[in-house]
Amino acid sequence: MTETVTDPNPEQTALMAAKVRRMMLIAGLTTGLGIAAVFIAIGYRLFKSEGSAPIADLTATLPRGAKIVATGISGDRLVVTLEIGGTTEIRTFDARTLKPAGRLKFASEP
Structure with a gap:
């Protein structure tokens, strides 16, 4: 073959x-x-x-008698926990611009 x-x-x-x-x-x-x-x-x-982001130089004013209890960062948000006159309030800010993003108030039921 x-x-x-x-x-x-x-x-x-x-x-x-x-x-x-x-x-x-x-x-x-x-x-x-x-x-x-x-x-x-x-x-x-x-x-x-x-x-x-440009460096921001800010002064945040708190209500009279308010006390900062805790701070933290969650994603791109700065979270500040305040105690104001016996009630707790959480304020969130945009971490890059430091503009207010939201407010959450806690109150006791009567």
């Missing part, structure tokens, strides 16, 4: 070259799209980053 290998004729050579060229074009385009996606993601993160 011997097989004879013949050289491909010019038509077959041109057909194989066209297929290889098409596969290389597809591989090149896929690679180019992947690289472009990476650069787009990097650019998006660079231009959309908030960076460091």
Whole structure:
């Protein structure tokens, strides 16, 4: 059992070259799209980053007789627990801008 290998004729050579060229074009385009996606993601993160917030110099005023019981940070919020005249109040502030975000008062039932 011997097989004879013949050289491909010019038509077959041109057909194989066209297929290889098409596969290389597809591989090149896929690679180019992947690289472009990476650069787009990097650019998006660079231009959309908030960076460091400016340093805020603020003075918060408390009601007369109020006492700070506890402070804490939860995510991007600063939480301050106050005791005002026997009742407890929780005030939240945006940690970046220090603007008030909410207030929660606790009262005893009569």
